[in-house]
Amino acid sequence: MKLSQRASNSKPSMTMALIALANERKAQGQAVISMVAGEPDFPTPDNIRVAGIRAIATGDTRYGAATGSPALRRAIAKKFAEDNQATFTPDQIVVATGTKPLLYTAFMALCDAGDEIIVPAPYWVSYPSLVELAGASTVILSCGEEAGFKVTATALRAAVTPHTRVLLLNSPGNPTGAVYSKQELEEILAVLRDHPRIFLVTDEIYEHLVYDGQQHYSPSALAPDLAGRIIVINGFSKGYGMIGWRLGFAAGPKEVMTAMGSFLSHILGAPSTITEAAGLAALEEPKPYLRVYREDYEARRDLALALIREIPGVHCATPGGAFFLFVNCTGLFGKTSQAGSAITDDAAFARAAIEEAGVAIVPGASFGMPGYFRLSYSMSTQDIRTGLQSLIRFCAALV
The missing domain is CATH 3.90.1150.10 (Aspartate Aminotransferase, domain 1)
Incomplete structure (x- = not known):
C-alpha cells in the first residue's frame, strides 16, 4: 500500500x-x-475532580465553543495577568485538547512551505514532527551542556536565515529541566527585534515547577513591544495534576488565535465542556x-x-x-x-x-x-x- x-x-x-x-x-x-x-x-486535586463531576451531574455535556468557553478564557486571561504579568484579552486566547494541537495549529497559522522553524536541541520529542506536519522545515539548533542546554543570543543570530519564521522556546525545558533567566530571555528578544518577520512560540507547560528559588519568566511579559509576535502555549497537565483531562491553552495576537481557532474547529471540534469546568475550578479556586x-x-x-x-x-x-x-x-x-x-x-x-x-x-x-x-x-x-x-x-x- x-x-x-x-x-x-x-x-x-x-x-x-x-x-x-x-x-x-x-x-x-x-x-x-x-x-x-x-x-x-x-x-488531580479534589476540588478540580468535583468540578468535573458536577459538570456531568448538571448536564454540562453538550458541544462547547470551538476556542473554549468564555468563562474559561476570561479566567486564563486573569491567570496571565496575575501569574505572568502579561496582558491578554479573552479573544486572544484559544483552548484545546492538550498542547500538541495548539503547537501544530500555531505552526500552521504562521508558516508556509519553505518557512523554517528553529528548534533548539535537546528538544521535546514531538516538536520536529509537529513542525514537519505543519509543512514547515525544522532547523535544529544544538545547545549543548556547555551552554546549559539553552539558546544563546549569539547562536540564535547565527542560525537565522531569510527563511526563518519561528523560534520555538521551552522553559522550563523537557528533557533537560533548563530554565531561562530574565537576562537570557531579554538577549534573545533583542535578536528578534532585529528580525521583524520572526515569531516566538514559547512552551511554558512546566512553569509551576521551578526550583532553587528561581523564577519563571514569560517572554510575553518582558517584551510588550513584541506582543504581536509572541504566542504562549501552556496547559493544565503538569502543575495542576490534570494529566488525563487533556486541556491546553494558547495566547497571542488575535489574528493568529483566530486562525488557530479555525483550524481547531475542523480538527477537534471543541474542548470537552466537562474538562473545561474542571479547568475553571483549577484557576478560580485556591491552589495550595x-x-x-x-x-x-x-x-x-x-x-x-x-x-x-x-x-x-x-x-x-x-x-x-x-x-x-x-x-x-x-x-x-x-x-x-x-x-x-x-x-x-x-x-x-x-x-x-x-x-x-x-x-x-x-x-x-x-x-x-x-x-x-x-x-x-x-x-x-x-x-x-x-x-x-x-x-x-x-x-x-x-x-
Missing part, C-alpha cells in the same frame, strides 16, 4: 513506544520501573497544591541526582525545573554488560537498562542529542530509589 509522503515521514513518539514496551514487560511478569513518562504521580507539588518534586530531584551521581562514567547537570534528569552517559560507551550487551551508544544503553536492570529510560538521540539519556523523577521516592539503585548495580557490573 502506498501512503502519503507525510505518513511515510511521520515517526511514532519514542516516549510512547518505550512506555508501551515497559508495560508489555510488566505484563510478562518482569519487574520494571518506568522512568520514561513526564506524568505527575499526584492525583502548587507549592506542595513544587517542593516535593525539588526533593525528588535532589534524591535522583544524588543517586545518579553514584554511577562512575556518567554526569548530570542540576536541572532548574520540570521533573527530568538529562544524563551524559558517554563514559559508559565501549563497555559490555554481564549479559553480553555492548554499550555502543545511548540507545544500546537504554535497551540494556530495561532488559537487564528493569529500568526504562529514554535515549538522548530521541531528543536530538545523542550521548545522553532522560529519566523522569515524577514517581514516588521509593520507585526512584528502587529504579536508580538497580541502574547503579547494572552500571557497576559493566566491564
Whole structure:
C-alpha cells in the first residue's frame, strides 16, 4: 500500500513506544520501573475532580465553543495577568485538547512551505514532527551542556536565515529541566527585534515547577513591544495534576488565535465542556497544591541526582525545573554488560537498562542529542530509589 509522503515521514513518539514496551514487560511478569513518562504521580486535586463531576451531574455535556468557553478564557486571561504579568484579552486566547494541537495549529497559522522553524536541541520529542506536519522545515539548533542546554543570543543570530519564521522556546525545558533567566530571555528578544518577520512560540507547560528559588519568566511579559509576535502555549497537565483531562491553552495576537481557532474547529471540534469546568475550578479556586507539588518534586530531584551521581562514567547537570534528569552517559560507551550487551551508544544503553536492570529510560538521540539519556523523577521516592539503585548495580557490573 502506498501512503502519503507525510505518513511515510511521520515517526511514532519514542516516549510512547518505550512506555508501551515497559508495560508489555510488566505484563510478562518482569519487574520494571518506568522512568520514561513526564506524568505527575499526584492525583488531580479534589476540588478540580468535583468540578468535573458536577459538570456531568448538571448536564454540562453538550458541544462547547470551538476556542473554549468564555468563562474559561476570561479566567486564563486573569491567570496571565496575575501569574505572568502579561496582558491578554479573552479573544486572544484559544483552548484545546492538550498542547500538541495548539503547537501544530500555531505552526500552521504562521508558516508556509519553505518557512523554517528553529528548534533548539535537546528538544521535546514531538516538536520536529509537529513542525514537519505543519509543512514547515525544522532547523535544529544544538545547545549543548556547555551552554546549559539553552539558546544563546549569539547562536540564535547565527542560525537565522531569510527563511526563518519561528523560534520555538521551552522553559522550563523537557528533557533537560533548563530554565531561562530574565537576562537570557531579554538577549534573545533583542535578536528578534532585529528580525521583524520572526515569531516566538514559547512552551511554558512546566512553569509551576521551578526550583532553587528561581523564577519563571514569560517572554510575553518582558517584551510588550513584541506582543504581536509572541504566542504562549501552556496547559493544565503538569502543575495542576490534570494529566488525563487533556486541556491546553494558547495566547497571542488575535489574528493568529483566530486562525488557530479555525483550524481547531475542523480538527477537534471543541474542548470537552466537562474538562473545561474542571479547568475553571483549577484557576478560580485556591491552589495550595502548587507549592506542595513544587517542593516535593525539588526533593525528588535532589534524591535522583544524588543517586545518579553514584554511577562512575556518567554526569548530570542540576536541572532548574520540570521533573527530568538529562544524563551524559558517554563514559559508559565501549563497555559490555554481564549479559553480553555492548554499550555502543545511548540507545544500546537504554535497551540494556530495561532488559537487564528493569529500568526504562529514554535515549538522548530521541531528543536530538545523542550521548545522553532522560529519566523522569515524577514517581514516588521509593520507585526512584528502587529504579536508580538497580541502574547503579547494572552500571557497576559493566566491564
